[in-house]
Amino acid sequence: QVQLVESGGGLAQPGGSLRLSCAASGFTFSAYAMRWYRQAPGKERELVAGISGAGDNTNYADSVKGRFTISRDNAKNTVYLQTNSLKPEDTAVYYCYARVIDGLLLKDYWGQGTQVTVSS
DSSP: OOEEEEEOOEEEOTTOOEEEEEEEESSOGGGSOEEEEEEOTTSOOEEEEEEOTTSOOEEEOTTTTTTEEEEEETTTTEEEEEEOSOOGGGOEEEEEEEEEEETTEEEEEEOOOEEEEEOO
16 A cells, blocks of 8 residues: 655745655555646636656756755655755645556555645
8 A cells, every 4th residue: 555654744934944854655666657736715726846766867947946855765665855045935834745556557645745834
């Protein structure tokens, strides 16, 4: 059974940092790309960052380039999102996502989300 469990959210001041973690289980973690999404109140969920299975390719939304870093530790089945120079507009629920083969089907899996609030 695939599970994604996020942690590390909280309250940060503008300019501050938080490190989000997503612990994965139930699938061969290193074989799959992982993504972080976020959803702010009243807005659609948006892609923040993605990383390949081996961790050698990453991509970012323009709004977070140069401030956020996605990484993974395949030995720990965990993907991270280091968020630096946080802005109030980064306030959102952050979700971990994976698309995993289940039998003959590709299925989408989401974590429960972790709240990030940036405020002074």
